[in-house]
Structure formats: C-alpha cells, structure tokens
Amino acid sequence: MISIQPASPRDIPSLVSLVNSAYRGDSSRKGWTTEADLLDGQRTDRESLTRVLADPDSLLLTCLMDEGTLVGCVHLQRQGEDLYLGMLTVSPDKQGAGIGKSLLTAAEVHAKASHCRALTMTVISVRHELIAWYQRHGYTWTGETKPFPTDVKFGQPKEPLEFVVLKKSMTGMQAGDQVPG
Numbered sequence: 001m002i003s004i005q006p007a008s009p010r011d012i013p014s015l016v017s018l019v020n021s022a023y024r025g026d027s028s029r030k031g032w033t034t035e036a037d038l039l040d041g042q043r044t045d046r047e048s049l050t051r052v053l054a055d056p057d058s059l060l061l062t063c064l065m066d067e068g069t070l071v072g073c074v075h076l077q078r079q080g081e082d083l084y085l086g087m088l089t090v091s092p093d094k095q096g097a098g099i100g101k102s103l104l105t106a107a108e109v110h111a112k113a114s115h116c117r118a119l120t121m122t123v124i125s126v127r128h129e130l131i132a133w134y135q136r137h138g139y140t141w142t143g144e145t146k147p148f149p150t151d152v153k154f155g156q157p158k159e160p161l162e163f164v165v166l167k168k169s170m171t172g173m174q175a176g177d178q179v180p181g
Contacts, residue, residue, distance in 0.1 A: 002099060004106045007060040007073065012049045014070045015062070019044045022089045024155065031092030038124065039155035044087070048153065052077075061106055063090075063099055074103045076110060081117040082167075083110070088121075104137055112170045119170065122146055122163035131164065139166040 007015060021027040023043040028034035035043070052058050052075055063072035071094045075087040085107050090099045111119050123131050125145065135141075141164055148161040 001066050002071070002102060003064050004061050004102065005064070007049075007053060007062045009050070009053060011062055011070065012046055012053070015049055015060070015073055016044060016046055018070055018073065018091060019087060019089050022092055028092055031090070031095040032129065033090070033095065034092075035124070035127075035155070038126065038159065038161060039157055041152060041155040043155060045153065059110065060087075061103065061110075063103055072099045072103050074107050076107055078114070078116070079120070082120050083107070083114065083116040083118075085119050085121045100133075101137070108168070108170070116170050119168045121166050123166060124148070125162050125164045131166070134166050137168075139168045141165070142167050 020042050022031060022033055023035045024039065024041065025036055028036050049060070052060050055077070057078040059076045061074050061076065062070055065071050070091075072090045073087065074085060074089070077084045077086070085104075088100060088103055088107075090097075090103070108119060119139075120142075121134070121139070123134065125131075131141070144165040146163040146165060148157060148163060
C-alpha cells in the first residue's frame, strides 16, 4: 500500500537522493527512466527543492510505502490556467509497480480540483519510451519544443538535447472523477 502526501522541508534530503538515483548515475540504470546516457551530474539539489517548497504556486507530492519509505515524487507548479508537471520520479527498484501512474493520477486530480485547464510537461525529445508512456495516459504532443537548460545544476548534456511539450486537457473532468489511465 502507498500513500501520497505533500512534501515537507524534512523530506528534502531523501528527495534529493531519490531524484538523483532515479535519473542519473549507475543506480538509475536499474529503472527505465534513466538519463545517465544523456546527462552527467545531478538532477536536483537541496537548494532547488527548498525553493520549490517555498513557492506558493508549487506543490511537491511524495509517495511513501506503508513503512514510510519514500519511493516517488512529483512537482506541480501553477502556470496561469495550467498546471506544470515535472520531476515525476519513482525509485529505480520500484518502477513498473504502478507508483508513477498513482502519482500521475494524483497530479491530475489536483489539477482538476484546482480548476486548471490542462496539465503540461516537458520531456527530453529523445526519450521516446517515456513520451509513449505519457501518451498512453492521455497526454499529447503540442508540436512545441523548448531548449534544454544550460544551467549545469540540472545536468551536463552528453549530446544536444531539447524538450517536447506534452499536454492533457482537464476540461470535462469533474473534481472527484477517476482519471483514466
């Protein structure tokens, strides 16, 4: 059994470890969301997560196993009428167990309850399997691309990278609806 709840400042050290282990380095290779072949360096740090938690337009949700072990997270940030979804993370050894889907569902329920028009996200364009996963959950490519950040705090690209923008409309969903997926 899992529980999803808002992160607190005391969660930051565990979140830094979780996110970096899921996206970068050898530990990330245990899961299918690794970016280790695309980027060197860290994915996040204490300072970045402290800013996220302090931002009144942001919500960082954590996913905990029964015994309290942190196994996932997702960052949600209000951007006008939309909610931006980022840093959807699942521990590499727990991937494939439905945790990502549960976090995605929680994000969509939050978006609708917050009267957002849509959920948007950016995904590295060469992450075809990840884009396909989001598409299976109702997200569509908008045709828009964005440059990959040059801030090395986000990681050092091993090749030229860009983002594609994906979007899912929340129109027509009611606040208590079960999100299909």
